[in-house]
Amino acid sequence: MQALARTIAASFLLTTVLVSGSFAQSYPAKPVKVLVTFAAGGAVDVLGRAMAQSLSASFGQSFVVENRPGVGGLIALDAAAKSPPDGYTLVVGSGGPLTISPALFRDRGFDPVKQLDPIVLFTNTKIVVLARADLKASTPADVVSISKSGAEPLTMASAGSGSILHLIGEYFQGNTGVKWTHVPYKGSGPAFADLVARRVDLMFDALPTALPYLKSGQIKALAVTSRKRSAQLPDTPTLEELGFSGFADIGSWSSLMAPKGTPRDVVMRLNQELNRALKTPDMLNRLNSMDAEPEGGEPERVTQLVSSELARWTRIIQAAGLKAE
DSSP states (O other): OHHHHHHHHHHHHHHHHHHHHHHHHHOOSSOEEEEESSOTTSHHHHHHHHHHHHHHHHHTSOEEEEEOOOGGGHHHHHHHHTSOSSSSEEEEEEHIIIIIHHHHTGGGOOOHHHHEEEEEEEEEEOEEEEEETTOSOSSHHHHHHHHHTTSSOOEEEESSTTSHHHHHHHHHHHHHTOOOEEEEOSSHHHHHHHHHTTSSOEEEEEHHHHHHHHHTTSEEEEEEESSSOOSSSTTSOBTTTTTOTTOTTOSEEEEEEEETTOOHHHHHHHHHHHHHHTTSHHHHHHHHHTTEEEOOOOTHHHHHHHHHHHHHHHHHHHHHTOOOO
16 A cells, blocks of 8 residues: 555656646746836836846747836735736836835735745846035035034935835935935935925935936936946945945845746746846846846845845834834
């Protein structure tokens, strides 16, 4: 009987492996839905469409982008997590929705590590420290000095309360012992309008969004948050260069995720195709135009990043006393 049981178990295991392998080889047999956590036109949307178009070309099957904005990106992440884990619903994740929103909206009980499988870390985009054109500060150290001088508190605009761009500003304040007056906006557009109009003093935002304003001289860049300088702003130092530690790995990164339990073979096929795409001249030129750095690597890179960043932003949110609005 024991021998028969072992034979049945081995046959079941072999059948499972063969079915899984067959499924991965035939995947995708129909269009794949790619959910995006923000509205069309933003950096996350643009990068999500770049991934979808690349996968469509690689597999000869449609990867259709569907924007599902709301609740700091949790609407799209939750929808993906509740979808069948068959590889036909994917979601474009980024730093804010995956590591800030779960901490800020704790009552929703969303856990990206437990509810989603990583596919690939796609890009990392620099964040730039910005100031109004006439602010009497040329470096972040100047800003800290002004802030500690006892003069009227500086104002910091952001794309929204609880956004990653807001939280980076809070992180800077906590690291340097200064306090600014936060002025939240409904998106980067209106925040930039007031920074250009000199109604606010400072702002942290993604470099691709800030570049047009910087090139026209309407605002100025004081530093970037990255390990190395931006090719678009070669004269602008990194915060790490200037002695502000803890900012080299802070950026607006993007990734592709799937519902928990998606077949590993499918995950790895998607991972391999996107890793290959990140080495093509067409994709590299596309990313370079946005000053987005290609990443790639094994899926586990995303899990490690999400886990460490979620812990960091939870501490910052609690220290700043932030609550979901």
